[in-house]
Amino acid sequence: MDNKIWLESYSPGVPAEIDLAExxxxxxxLEQAVARYADRPAFISGATxxxxxxxxxxxxSLQVAGYFQSVLKLPAGARVALMMPNLLQYPVCLFGLLRAGYVVVNVNPMYTPRELEHQLKDSGAEAMIVVELFAHTLAKVIAATQVRHVVVTGLADALPWAKRTLGNFAVRHLKKMVPAYNLPGHVGYLDMLSQGAAAGFKPVATRPGDLAFLQYTGGTTGVSKGAMLTHLNVLANAKQGEVWSAPFLDPNEALISITAIPLYHVFALGACLGFVGMGGANVLVADPRNVPAFVRVLSQYRFASIPAVNTLFNGLIHDPGFARLDFSALRFAIGGGAAVQRAVAQRWEQITGKPLVEGYGLTECSPTVTCNPLDLKAFNGSIGLPMPSTEVSIRDDQGRELPFGQAGELCVRGPQVMQGYWQRPEETARVMTADGFLRTGDVAQMDEQGFLRIVDRLKDMILxxxxxxxxxxxxxxxMEHPEVLEVAAVGKPDPGTGEAVKLYIVKKTPSLTAEQVVAHCREQMTGYKVPRQIEFLDELPKSNVGKILRRELRERA
Structure with a gap:
């Protein structure tokens, strides 16, 4: 939209543009952050x-860079896969690989052999760093890939000697968490560091436009694709987040952020990089789905920021220990990855005294596109305003721009938008418009203050x-029904109406009935939206990040 009306709604002190030249x-x-904040904590293990x-x-990270560059002799630009949860080894390896000019291929540790094989073959990864818990998955497929160099890390390898020895022994021998694997010639994490330190590292001239990540999309339609994200894409997005929050922060204060979303996911990756630029500390939580243990981690820190998805916030507000935490340092709770539900946001604000601020992004945008102002007084149900240097356009199915208030496909243009899909020019052409906008596949509408609302995914729409x-x-x-804990709505084939609405519900109280839910819906919605069928489940299927997997529920329906 040529008229950037959203700029009028920006918080005071937030600029319309960021300086891409810097x-x-x-x-x-990273080197700038090290020079400014050398002795501050950068990453903290939530578990230990x-x-x-x-x-x-x-x-x-220089030792990691030295190993791949000087020992393995891997050329700059090679793809290297990272497969581990939120451990201290993750940022060490991440920054080491990027400093040596490699392209990082983030891999979900929970992948099946089939999914892992596809991603390694598609990316052409030549090397891989994997936590030993999932090395058996790699061992099953490595022969079919181009991976020739493997580093395996124990779960406790980044800890001091005593904790490392006890931790790895417990994982391997007492808990028996490490399935047997055969990866001939692999090197251990600590050996990699010592060999890298001995071999040394020569700095690499990496340009802003060089590839930094092949960040694979979830593959909810067809095959998972690698979004090509450059150093500029990712750092522009980090800068956008930095200027968005700067008016509310003391630049001399060392802030703590809770990183409970997996770092291999673009939402966590973006938030983590932004905090590094500000000299903050990221507390890494490997398993936030164990909510009582997660709350114990939160109790140990005066945290300023917690980016998460709706299901994670929902889990926290239903834990009795959460309300007893100290929220005096909390500045921002930012929801993304999936729609934040009003009932969850309102309860969050009641408990913490701080609003749950919703943003919106996608892998192809490194990830953030919009965010609500951080001085928001209360949850407003919108995904906020376009970030600085970001343009949005709401378009119909013919590509024509629609007026304010009308729903259409959200299209985005800005420095954070990917270069395209790796080795998939046809897929890239399908999502990029002639005037350089990315078609998001989300249906949105904008009001006259510039606030956007996501109506839904085009593919999730029920007819x-x-x-x-x-x-x-x-x-x-x-979700406004007091006896509902979680819900997902999907379309179910229906001979009379084409499709009908089916609900999958997790109860908060055992006495809840389908009839009560239908009666609640009839009071709030027109007839064709009221669910025809309700099925109660003990839990809803979710991704590792906590997104409810409607696709699996559609298949079940």
């Missing part, structure tokens, strides 16, 4: 409390007797 490589970005400072992150029904709307209404 953005270099992620290596430059062990921290590594910016100075240590600098030293250890009932020719009427468009959006699952997000149904779910928001059902």
């Amino acid at each position: 953005i270099g490589s992620i290596a430059d970005y 409390g062990v921290a590594i400072s910016y100075r240590e992150l600098d030293r250890l 009932v007797s020719g009427f468009n029904v959006y699952p997000n709307e149904i779910e928001q209404v059902v």
